[in-house]
Amino acid sequence: MCKNCETNPVILLTNNTKGLCKSCFFRYFERKFNKTIAQFKLISPNERIGVAISGGKDSLTLLYLLNKLKSKKRFTIEALLIDEGIKGYRDNTIKDAKKFCKELGVKLNIVSYRDEFGYPLDMMIKKLKMKPCSICGVFRRYLINRYSRKLKFNKIATGHNLDDEVQSVMMNQFRNNPEISARLGPITGIKDNKKFIRRIKPLYLLSEKEVTTYSYLKNFKLKFCECPYNTEAYRINVREFINKFEEKYPGTKHSIINSFLEILPDIKEKFRNAEEIRYCKKCSEPCSNEICKACEIRSKI
Numbered sequence: 001m002c003k004n005c006e007t008n009p010v011i012l013l014t015n016n017t018k019g020l021c022k023s024c025f026f027r028y029f030e031r032k033f034n035k036t037i038a039q040f041k042l043i044s045p046n047e048r049i050g051v052a053i054s055g056g057k058d059s060l061t062l063l064y065l066l067n068k069l070k071s072k073k074r075f076t077i078e079a080l081l082i083d084e085g086i087k088g089y090r091d092n093t094i095k096d097a098k099k100f101c102k103e104l105g106v107k108l109n110i111v112s113y114r115d116e117f118g119y120p121l122d123m124m125i126k127k128l129k130m131k132p133c134s135i136c137g138v139f140r141r142y143l144i145n146r147y148s149r150k151l152k153f154n155k156i157a158t159g160h161n162l163d164d165e166v167q168s169v170m171m172n173q174f175r176n177n178p179e180i181s182a183r184l185g186p187i188t189g190i191k192d193n194k195k196f197i198r199r200i201k202p203l204y205l206l207s208e209k210e211v212t213t214y215s216y217l218k219n220f221k222l223k224f225c226e227c228p229y230n231t232e233a234y235r236i237n238v239r240e241f242i243n244k245f246e247e248k249y250p251g252t253k254h255s256i257i258n259s260f261l262e263i264l265p266d267i268k269e270k271f272r273n274a275e276e277i278r279y280c281k282k283c284s285e286p287c288s289n290e291i292c293k294a295c296e297i298r299s300k301i
């Protein structure tokens, strides 16, 4: 039974004993979303927020909820989609994204690897002996930051949920990468830099299961498709390990995030001055070496 109104539940809560019915779940989900924005001061009035969308359930849920909240909290939104050029995957999700934005009346900006770097990802991987995700991740971060500035966004919102963050935190622990963890959190980055647009994660405290349920019950008609290059074995193993642990010891994911949030201010402080921000000699984007990673890969293509 639903823990509030004793009707049939649509989802079980973390402790697996009580659930929520459809309307109580919507209320719970949206409250948690709005509370995360308020608690971590993710958005201020009059800000122009970019929403990085892929056409998948997380980013479209994010867009839907920010669109719902924008007049009440007095901010504006525009969507930004990066088209990597992955046949059979991105071309499908772009269709869903376009339709969704049109229905909501949100402006959609599309930037492609082909226009920016000369080739779609499918062709780049034939030319370079590199893992697809290593090329793709660098170029995507690069374009999101560059275009967020160009489009004058104050911040860029991404659809990362609780499960994504737990995986990243644990991967950094297992690999002894505290400096990378310092850049995580509901609002990313360590120190302000006008060339770095801060990323915000309003779905930070909502689990994958909750976001999937929400998008399904809201009838967001999305085709499920996964990137054919998604073979990052390390993350997949960590995800499976955490999911098994959560099943056996419910509440594990929330515990990891809560303890991470406790220590995050200290880790950020520790690394605040550790790395000097430099500017790429070729494209002037912020980076940590003489030439940024994107220009380095671009020169090899």
Ligand code: SF4
Pocket: 084, 132, 133, 134, 136, 137, 227, 228, 229, 230, 231
């Ligand atoms: Fe790019 Fe890898 Fe994500 Fe596919 S799985 S979209 S290649 S980063």
Ligand code: ZN
Pocket: 280, 281, 282, 283, 284, 285, 291, 292, 293, 294, 295, 296
């Ligand atoms: Zn560069």
